[in-house]
Amino acid sequence: MVDAPGRLLVVDDNKVNRLLLSRSVEMLGHTVTLAENGRIALDRLAEGGFDLVLLDIEMPEIDGFEVLAAIKSDPELRDLPVIVTSSVEGLDNIVRCIELGAEDYLPKPVNKVLLKARLTSCLEKKRLRDEQRTLLGRFATQEVARDLRETGFSIGGRRIEASVLFCDIRDFTALSEDQRPEDTIELLNSYYALMFDAISSHGGIVNLMIGDGLMALFGAPKPLENAALSAVVAAREMLDMMAAFNADQQMRAAPQIRIGIGIASGEVVAGYAGTQERASYTCIGMTVNRAARLESHTKTVGCSMLVDEGTYLAVAEPSAGTRLAGVAFKGFSEPLDIYRLA
Known part of the structure; x- marks a missing residue:
């Protein structure tokens, strides 16, 4: 035998x-x-x-x-x-x-x-x-793994239209100081499990995790019919999941999590960055920078989600947002019109 x-x-x-x-x-x-x-x-x-x-x-x-x-x-x-x-x-x-x-x-x-x-x-x-x-x-995500199997690996990228989502836990440093490291890791794992599910359920991939923050991409490597709408729907599900999670945490007298989300849509350069020995699937471009700035600006505005104009116009219900005109962001020469979504 x-x-x-x-x-x-x-x-x-x-x-x-x-x-x-x-x-x-x-x-x-x-x-x-x-x-x-x-x-x-x-x-x-x-x-x-x-x-x-x-x-x-x-x-x-x-x-x-x-x-x-x-x-x-x-x-x-x-x-x-x-x-x-x-x-x-x-x-x-x-x-x-x-x-x-x-x-x-x-x-x-x-x-x-x-x-x-x-x-x-x-x-x-x-x-x-x-x-x-x-x-x-x-x-790697299922989409990236499939892309590697079907097209092979090569360093480089291509220009595509996509939507980028950034998400971050609010006041995470203070939150982690008040509990044991093991409990912090467990809290992070629960957070990531919920966020990953919401993102992947709507065709997105998480291509970057840094501490308590993550970056997700919609529209690459797998094309989506409406990447911006998929990103917004995923973001709303992420917020719903956090609300349910926090309700459970409150009942157990455990720490709760508040998050901020920024979404931008437009041209990105997506592909494999790194070396032949070590690489990851990612994207770069002003759309990525814009999404990161929007996520950070949610702290200033005091809201859970901000999107750029390209994302707002692609959403089926544009009236569900509030326009914030002429917002200046570091690294951008011109002020931007952004939107706070319900």
Whole structure:
């Protein structure tokens, strides 16, 4: 038996070959699902959950080459290891299989010792790739992780229209001085859990956390139909969540959290910044600076949320805001009209 059994898909149009190969695999401790041709194999793969494919080449309807091509073109399947088991001879065919993404090629009849070695090696690679994907999902958002899988990694950015949201806890320094560090961390974790949920639920990604503050991006890397509206709806949900959280905190005589939110919409340069060794998905530009200034200005105005004119005009209910005309911000040559949203 193996230490880490896998779930394998055995694809072969010959019933005898299919059953004998599946028996050999099951004797090694793995679970097997069978498919008698390429079309059925692709249907099985669409259901998900497989760790490896043992694939024949000469099959009716859809042959092994076409199955390999389909797997390689699917972002969700391209990391799935495939071992070709075929009686098709010729170096050209073997090379074609490898070029289409096969991990290995085993000629029929399959040698059981060689099969065991290949399965162990491929499943270990699959396990490591799964761990990398899990880590990527833990330290990057689903959207960024998907962008990396689909387009690859490269330092640089592109100009896009997006909305940027900044959020900060009010008087956090004083709040943290009155309690144990462990309690402060627990409070921050609760705050981030609520904020992340509200932001991601409306298509945004949190791309920066600094202490008690965060920066979120709407419209990149995944485009949104109305990024500004999505950001505003997310912000309102964030405020609602904080109100519910504070009501619970009050009942337990625990510290409450007040937040300020600033949202700006317009052109940003979004992409991967850093080095080949260490980088993050972020955005820069005057829109980012404007959102940061708006968040900070909520303290001066004494409100929970401020947005710029671009965001205000994109919101379906512009009448729900109060205009603050000609506000001067550091780093901006001209005063800005901003809006306090209900």
